[in-house]
Amino acid sequence: MLATDLEFRLLNDFQRGFPLVADPWAAIGARLGCGAADVLAHLASLRDQGKISRVGPVFAPNRIGASTLAAMAVPTADLPRVAAIVSAFAGVNHNYRREHRYNLWFVANAADEAELAALLATMGTATGCPPISLPLVEEYHIDLGFDLASGRRTRHAVGQPVTRRGLDAAEWRLIHALHDGLQWQPRPFRAVADAAGLCETDVLATLAGWLDEGLMRRFGVVVRHRELGYRANAMCVWAAPDDQVSRLGHLLAGQDGVSLCYRRKRPGPDWPYTLFCMIHGHSRDAVEARRHEIAQAVGLADLPAAVLFSTDCYKQCGARYRAPDAAPPPRVGQPLPGLAA
Template identity: 85%
Template sequence: MNATDLEFRLLNEFQRGFPLVAEPWAAIGAQLGCGTADVLAQLAALRDGGKISRVGPVFAPNRIGASTLAAMAVPTADLPRVAAIVSAFSGVNHNYRREHRYNLWFVANAGSEAELADLLGTMGAATGCPPISLPLVEEYHIDLGFDLISGRRTRHAVGLPAGRRELGATEWRLIHALHDGLQWQARPFRAVADAAGMSEARVLDTLGGWLDEGLLRRFGVVVRHRELGYRANAMCVWAAPEAEVSRLGHLLAGQDGVSLCYRRHSPGPEWPYTLFCMIHGHSRDAVEARRDEIAEAVGLAGVPAAVLFSTDCYKQCGARYRAPDAASPRYLSQSLPGLAA
């Protein structure tokens, strides 16, 4: 197998269905017909080249701790300063500039709803730009990986998000040990087990159980789609009628080209949109054309809408979860001017 074929198969086939065994790289090599060293060398090259962020868990939102999509309306000249402050919070894992009056968009995580509200308030005070919070209400299309052939995320229909589950101290230690993904060593789960104070077998059993109960969306390679050529990325939103939003959401999620389709809470008339999806493509024209086709097909053509293309990525990493009350929002930020330590 040449390097190009190996890269493609690692990227496309192991975003999900990753072997939860003591020696996963050897298992992947056996499946692909190559050696363990080849797998590890190619994964390291993909990470160093920015095409993947890590190999590790992707948790379902709001199953542990609390999270929300949030946005700020930032004066254009002030964006570099504000984006840097927002990205410095370890409770932020995605932070993008998008084309709209609300031009800075990020995902914030905390140990509880109260801590999340405090975190957002701290961000507003630090930046002078109070954020709006758009928490998840209903999911129609969840993240099971990004198909490199079709350019969309693997489809799996869902409905109302599952409830939050209380975790034990050992489970929280395991989550912390997995924040940065697996290490490039023959038995990576042994290193995770040592960090979490568990046995290797218990780590593997726990991860399998988390997948079965839906606490984990998936475990595997986490790709960066922009670095893989999908540089035209639009968040498409509609102010769908309350009585119709669920029906329209399920129809929208079933359309080719749509990924990450959700219903989110509207904070008020300043942001009236409740139905969200992402469309990824190689060109802006292609994304706009597909968006119009999809809107027409599902009955959204006449609904008030906006299209927000991403222009800059300030931060993209895995969510860093902490046990409730394990850290205050002040601890969740790096040292910043104007913020007390």
């Protein structure tokens, strides 16, 4: 739990709308009635407690390179070994155990679709557990931060799908400089600019432009929900008919308590589900009760469904992107620069 109102406001108010100015800590302090040094000290403490992972960008899916949600059916006794192998790939940024026959779920990123397919194939060979891939088809509810007061994410209407665009060399350098978020020091954007070979003004202007065009979903504090008391979270899935999934998805996204909500490609008859959402709560019972209410309200109750509670987190960090002409990511057994501790 959070000890002070200041900590709560730091986490709740600055997951989005983070001030893109030369001294953001002072700008935040002015809004909270404290000094820049106090803001830095509290954020560092929250980081050390594991309640935040970083302060930095969250990019929109598939705007930079290619990504997918993937899953493996792993014998329970073999989960620690397989999870460690999967987490060791630099292209994996989230890796969880969930309650299902497909019990290991992770997000994989690569420079393009061909490299992503090769990455998944290599994982299957390395682990002996071929993954299924469930790429994003349609997104109904985008992530603009987790509301700690209500336990739901800030709702935002999804417009027309955006197309991937090429990035110039300066933009790639900036992305690489932001992989681990801002440094805990005065003028953090100056440090980012120095690392990227840019000037501070250009960094701030580029970040604001990325937000405006939708390349970057948000910039701000990235929280860890479990460490903040939301210890029960479930991926809820339904086998919605193809001609109804979009309508049902938009209805589902409008329900209180729903966080991420999207349609994913069906990989085959072994996994028939296409409509996904996440529900977070303080307890398993609360999540299950809310899921039942939502399914009844939206008209999902009679569809084939599954509820996959997360039980273990093996890896959670920001996605690590790279330019298409950069060296490919390391394989298992090679040095893995930049992995989260």
